[in-house]
Amino acid sequence: MTEYTPPISVSSLTPRLLLGPGPSPVSPSVLEALAHPTLGHLDPQFLALMDDVNRRLREVFGTQNPLTFAVSGTGSAGMQAALTNLLEPGDTAIIGVHGFFGLRMADMARRVGAEVVSVEAEWGGVLDSGQLIDAHRSHPHARVLAVVHAETSTGAHQPLDEVGAHLRESDTLFVVDAVTSLGGVPVDVDRIGVDVCYSGTQKCLGAPPGLAPITFSPDAVQRVSSRVTPCSSWYLDVTLLSEYMGTQRRYHHTASSNLFYGLHEALREMESEGLQARHDRHRQVGVLLQNALASRGFTSFTEPSRRLPQLTAVRLPGGQDEAPLRALLLERHGIEVGGGLGPAKGKVWRIGLMGHGAREASVERLLDAVDDLGIGE
Amino acid sequence: MTEYTPPISVSSLTPRLLLGPGPSPVSPSVLEALAHPTLGHLDPQFLALMDDVNRRLREVFGTQNPLTFAVSGTGSAGMQAALTNLLEPGDTAIIGVHGFFGLRMADMARRVGAEVVSVEAEWGGVLDSGQLIDAHRSHPHARVLAVVHAETSTGAHQPLDEVGAHLRESDTLFVVDAVTSLGGVPVDVDRIGVDVCYSGTQKCLGAPPGLAPITFSPDAVQRVSSRVTPCSSWYLDVTLLSEYMGTQRRYHHTASSNLFYGLHEALREMESEGLQARHDRHRQVGVLLQNALASRGFTSFTEPSRRLPQLTAVRLPGGQDEAPLRALLLERHGIEVGGGLGPAKGKVWRIGLMGHGAREASVERLLDAVDDLGIGE
Numbered sequence: 001m002t003e004y005t006p007p008i009s010v011s012s013l014t015p016r017l018l019l020g021p022g023p024s025p026v027s028p029s030v031l032e033a034l035a036h037p038t039l040g041h042l043d044p045q046f047l048a049l050m051d052d053v054n055r056r057l058r059e060v061f062g063t064q065n066p067l068t069f070a071v072s073g074t075g076s077a078g079m080q081a082a083l084t085n086l087l088e089p090g091d092t093a094i095i096g097v098h099g100f101f102g103l104r105m106a107d108m109a110r111r112v113g114a115e116v117v118s119v120e121a122e123w124g125g126v127l128d129s130g131q132l133i134d135a136h137r138s139h140p141h142a143r144v145l146a147v148v149h150a151e152t153s154t155g156a157h158q159p160l161d162e163v164g165a166h167l168r169e170s171d172t173l174f175v176v177d178a179v180t181s182l183g184g185v186p187v188d189v190d191r192i193g194v195d196v197c198y199s200g201t202q203k204c205l206g207a208p209p210g211l212a213p214i215t216f217s218p219d220a221v222q223r224v225s226s227r228v229t230p231c232s233s234w235y236l237d238v239t240l241l242s243e244y245m246g247t248q249r250r251y252h253h254t255a256s257s258n259l260f261y262g263l264h265e266a267l268r269e270m271e272s273e274g275l276q277a278r279h280d281r282h283r284q285v286g287v288l289l290q291n292a293l294a295s296r297g298f299t300s301f302t303e304p305s306r307r308l309p310q311l312t313a314v315r316l317p318g319g320q321d322e323a324p325l326r327a328l329l330l331e332r333h334g335i336e337v338g339g340g341l342g343p344a345k346g347k348v349w350r351i352g353l354m355g356h357g358a359r360e361a362s363v364e365r366l367l368d369a370v371d372d373l374g375i376g377e
Numbered sequence: 378m379t380e381y382t383p384p385i386s387v388s389s390l391t392p393r394l395l396l397g398p399g400p401s402p403v404s405p406s407v408l409e410a411l412a413h414p415t416l417g418h419l420d421p422q423f424l425a426l427m428d429d430v431n432r433r434l435r436e437v438f439g440t441q442n443p444l445t446f447a448v449s450g451t452g453s454a455g456m457q458a459a460l461t462n463l464l465e466p467g468d469t470a471i472i473g474v475h476g477f478f479g480l481r482m483a484d485m486a487r488r489v490g491a492e493v494v495s496v497e498a499e500w501g502g503v504l505d506s507g508q509l510i511d512a513h514r515s516h517p518h519a520r521v522l523a524v525v526h527a528e529t530s531t532g533a534h535q536p537l538d539e540v541g542a543h544l545r546e547s548d549t550l551f552v553v554d555a556v557t558s559l560g561g562v563p564v565d566v567d568r569i570g571v572d573v574c575y576s577g578t579q580k581c582l583g584a585p586p587g588l589a590p591i592t593f594s595p596d597a598v599q600r601v602s603s604r605v606t607p608c609s610s611w612y613l614d615v616t617l618l619s620e621y622m623g624t625q626r627r628y629h630h631t632a633s634s635n636l637f638y639g640l641h642e643a644l645r646e647m648e649s650e651g652l653q654a655r656h657d658r659h660r661q662v663g664v665l666l667q668n669a670l671a672s673r674g675f676t677s678f679t680e681p682s683r684r685l686p687q688l689t690a691v692r693l694p695g696g697q698d699e700a701p702l703r704a705l706l707l708e709r710h711g712i713e714v715g716g717g718l719g720p721a722k723g724k725v726w727r728i729g730l731m732g733h734g735a736r737e738a739s740v741e742r743l744l745d746a747v748d749d750l751g752i753g754e
Contacts, residue, residue, distance in 0.1 A: 008429060009645065010638040013422050015414040022631060026415045034635055035412040037392040038403045038585050040713045045390050052385055072587070073450045073612060076630040080612040108611045202631055208415050210449070210587055210633035232609040234485045235450060235457040251718070253453040254399060254579055256587035258411055259636070261387040268386065336417045341628070 016330065017357070019366055020338035021152045021311060022180065023202035023209050024354035026262070030207055033265035039257040046257050047249060049264055054245065056267035057213045060182060060205070060275060061197060063189040068215040069245045070263060071236065072255055075179040075200025078212030080108055081236040082175050082196045083146070085224050089113030091143040094135050094172075096120075096127040100153035100341040101177060105146050112232060117142065123343050124154045124313070125303045129162035136172060143223070144173045144196075150181035152203075153341040155302040155313035155350065157185065164193035173220055179203060182213065183270060184282045184310035184354060195220040201259075204282065204310055206355030207266035210259045266355070283309045285358045289351065292367055296376030301340075301348045310358060312351045313344065317377045322349055325375055333369035393707065394734070396743055397715035398529045398688060399557065400579035400586050401731035403639070407584055410642035416634040423634050424626060426641055431622065433644035434590045437559060437582070437652060438574060440566040445592040446622045447640060448613065449632055452556040452577025455589030457485055458613040459552050459573045460523070462601050466490030468520040471512050471549075473497075473504040477530035477718040478554060482523050489609060494519065500720050501531045501690070502680045506539035513549060520600070521550045521573075527558035530718040532679040532690035532727065534562065541570035550597055556580060559590065560647060561659045561687035561731060572597040578636075581659065581687055583732030584643035587636045643732070660686045662735045666728065669744055673753025678717075678725045687735060689728045690721065694754045699726055702752055710746035 173195035184204030202209035244252035286309025297317030338350035550572040561581030579586035621629040663686025674694030715727035
């Protein structure tokens with residue numbers, strides 16, 4: 001790899017085609033929005049913009065939840081906000097683990113003192129809804145049942161409907177990680193019965209990283225307000241955050257107007273395109289890539305019937321070592337793809353076609369590079 | 378106030394002159410840097426840029442601490458990272474409280490289970506170093522002693538040297554909130570003997586909000602690595618963060634390249650100007666404003682010998698109600714200043730002259746507006 005040594009300047013950085021597991025390419029109009037002059041976090045203009053962001057987030061989440069906003073941190077801060085607010089020491093949390101991000105949820109839940117009941121599935125597959133429901137029947141007083149909708153580490157698309165329907169009858173809150181799904185495949189929070197759902201801006205939403213959209217159902221808000229112990233994180237305390245986001249406009253932290261500009265513009269682009277059209281685009285482009293890679297001898301790491309269109313995890317033809325080829329792809333062709341995590345380390349490429357990057361031109365550029373490097377069969 | 382109703386777009390937002398307690402005005406070149414195409418958080422170009430940011434942060438903090446970086450959150454996330462990593466349940470924390478942000482530190486410390494020993498001073502004054510040292514003598518096993526260097530709620534400039542010298546002989550870690558001081562007045566972490574110091578990017582550093590520079594001394598790193606309980610926050614766990622920032626480059630979260638672009642450019646501007654020249658500029662412009670306001674009948678909320686140049690807290694002449702006049706200043710003149718917090722609520726304006734905004738032209742525009750609105754005597 002080329003070594004980059006300081007002093008460097010931002011303008012000297014070479015742009016890349018971002019086809020990894022995120023961040024995804026950001027459109028010129030979203031980048032331009034970022035550079036609009038900074039506003040104060042209590043400026044009435046900014047508060048109106050934030051309200052409009054929240055309204056647009058409700059649409060993409062498919063929810064009427066009043067408490068829907070963007071946490072000032074990356075997608076993992078959304079995960080942290082969900083679990084830290086809902087769980088208290090001694091609570092039981094049922095966590096589905098079928099990849100790296102399920103493990104992360106379990107880690108976070110344990111750190112706040114919860115007892116974690118893991119329901120596991122092989123990496124690349126999905127969690128069995130019956131097993132999740134059985135785990136809930138064995139632990140009916142669990143505070144939360146949490147799963148990852150789009151496992152960024154494996155490319156698997158977790159079904160949610162059965163578990164959502166089952167949990168409607170219970171006091172257990174349904175938590176869904178939609179970091180890689182929101183904006184790429186339908187999420188439908190209210191229809192499914194999800195209580196807390198969070199995402200990141202830098203995947204299928206098409207904005208830069210730095211904010212974590214999140215939504216809390218009225219039941220989840222009720223749970224938070226009936227906590228016995230204070231939330232261990234002041235920064236992510238959703239009660240304090242709701243006083244800033246809500247009508248009180250009570251100062252909490254200095255929200256980054258520039259990041260909100262980018263998210264607002266990305267959500268406007270999404271509205272122009274239409275959510276259904278956006279999902280269709282992700283699906284069509286993803287299938288195009290997956291077929292083209294198969295014809296070149298790449299094999300799916302993900303269970304074939306469970307593949308996400310926006311994140312394709314594949315083994316390289318002939319068991320080639322992925323890391324040096326991934327480095328060449330970046331250096332010679334300016335294309336970023338991701339390597340594997342956990343048991344997939346060293347074995348797979350994770351190729352994202354998300355947001356502004358989910359287009360045929362991305363697929364063509366990647367395939368040309370793969371052919372140029374002689375990777376395919 | 379004008380009501381802004383959706384639909385709005387970013388390009389329709391009216392820029393303001395940001396003379397509140399932060400965010401401060403961002404220079405055109407920093408705004409332009411923000412809009413550079415997004416890079417991946419593991420791209421070697423981005424990692425080199427981040428290393429360069431860390432090197433520049435060491436200079437402005439006045440430290441050789443290897444573990445110096447920017448947390449992916451606002452200044453309050455820096456405070457949260459400091460206290461959440463250093464404190465465990467049952468630990469004692471001595472916290473200086475002479476304003477809103479000292480109260481926030483105490484709140485955060487209690488939430489992670491620490492016993493808080495408050496040392497208090499009147500809002501507008503500073504903490505007595507002798508009292509802080511006495512509190513430490515009474516609680517020699519305290520894990521941390523924490524103070525706010527520049528109390529953003531009162532404009533007071535807390536002396537640090539005596540407490541720093543005293544704590545060098547002890548195992549108690551010295552934590553300093555430099556959110557509003559870093560880049561505006563000298564901080565000198567190593568000379569004073571500060572163990573953990575954090576700031577925000579949106580004050581005297583001149584970048585947009587969204588990142589929190591922080592530095593940990595080797596003693597602080599040792600303390601973190603000898604914790605008995607895991608850090609309650611996965612997102613802010615400095616051990617995990619150091620594995621990403623350090624030579625391992627282990628994936629943790631998706632750092633926002635665009636925010637780092639802005640911070641890098643702001644730190645480059647600071648280097649061109651020189652740190653001493655930058656401090657001088659803040660001092661000169663601050664004194665200019667403070668004298669001009671005094672001549673118009675504004676009186677200092679802050680103890681006169683302890684005023685920060687970059688944040689001026691003043692009562693309005695003749696006991697005028699501040700809020701409606703502050704709204705007029707924003708609406709008619711496009712200038713943002715801050716109101717009071719806590720006991721200063723409704724009574725004071727907090728006027729920031731920070732970073733790119735610390736210039737005579739800002740003072741002139743503010744005074745013209747004050748005169749136009751007939752606020753001064």
